[in-house]
Amino acid sequence: MSISGRVTLNDVAAASGVSRATVSFVLNDDPRQTISAATRDRVKQAARDLGYVPHGVARALREGSSRVVVLNIEAGMEGAYSRSFVRGLDSELAAHNHVLLVRHGHHTPQSIQEVLDAIAPRAIIRFGETYLTGHELEDVGGGWRDGLAAHSALQLRHLVEHGHTHVAVALPDTESPLAAARLKFTGHAAQNLNIPVPDSFVTPLDRAACAEAVEALLAGAPEVTAIAGFNDDVALRVLMALRDLGRGIPDEIAVIGFDDNGYGAYATPSLTTIHVDAQAHGRLRARLALGLDTSGLRPPPARVVARESV
Structure with a gap:
């Protein structure tokens, strides 16, 4: 083994009894070389036994980029969907011998260039980019078919189906890059459902302040009979505030x-919500980033998880 402790091609060659060049041809699956199946099997077994890992820099030089895909997630966009999306993205990339690097927070052109200079990634993905740039109908999830627009419409439609025509949208107290897109989609959905476009209000994290915000909303808009949360975190704050105010849920x-x-599921009453199979979205995005066939990977529609709060 080399002084650095990393298993090299020379180590694999010595263990399998062939030349270093033969090991390279086998492990790189060079189609121009005629090497017997027995020799190929012997080399691959030696590589597995020794724990040989291809040198990333050499591969990057050969391919013109590394086998790293970078995902940038802006502050305020983290949540159950993003975590599930990451799992799907990571799993699909790993299946094609790529590694995922996730970066959280605010990303400037300079910081992105530093990443490009340091590792020459195969691709850089900006989480939610189509919504952040106003190209929501280009969403790989289908926009109004099974993307964020469709999910927002499903949330509002479920309320309407339960007799609620005056709805308010509760937003987080921290700025979210997706807030504007969500409100736009909800407004379009309201027009399609022939109900008034919902007003929105902010729900502070502080318990007393949140109750005050909900009370002010209901005082100013007594016709409101349902509140749609930006996410479950916000909706759970609203549940808490309504209970503090002595309001019946869902009556x-x-x-x-x-x-x-x-x-x-653990709240009282338990929270009705919208579930999205984000892993399928992540797998689809991975294949698009690698330029692979995406057939058979259409994400399933979002679904309502019906509980007690509606």
Whole structure:
């Protein structure tokens, strides 16, 4: 083994009894070389036994880029959907011998260029890019078919199907890059459902302040009978505020979440929400990033997780 402790081609060659060049041809699956099946098997077994890992820099030089795909997630976009999306993206990339690097926070052109200079990634993906740039109908999830627009419409439609025509949208107290897109989609959905476009209000994290915000909303818009949360975190704050205000749920005010973070099932009353199979979206995005066939990977539609709050 080399002084650095990393298994090299020379180590694999010595263990399998062939030349270093033969090992390279076998492990790189060079179609121009005629090497017997027995020799190929022997080399591959030696590589597995020794734990040989191809040298990333050499591969990057050969391919013109590394086998790293970078995902940038802006602050305020983390949640159950993004975590599930990452799992699907990572799994699909690994199946094609690529590695995922996830970067959280604000990303400037300079920081992105530094990543390009340091590792020459195969691709850089910006989470939610189509929505952040106003190209939502180009969403790989299908936009109004099974993307964020469709998910927002499903949330509102479920309330309407339960008799709620005056709805308010509860937003987080921290700026979210997706807030504007969500409100736009909800507004379009309301027009399609022939109900008033919902007003929106902010739900502070502080318990007392959140109750005050909900109370102010209901005082100013007494016709509201349902509140749609930007996500489950926000919807759970609304549930808490309504209980503090002595409001009946769902008899007086119905509440629906979004993103199904798993905690809604433990609330009182339990939270109705929207569940999205984000792993399928992640797998699809991985194949698009690698230029692979995406047939058979259409994400399934979002679904309502019906509980007690609606």
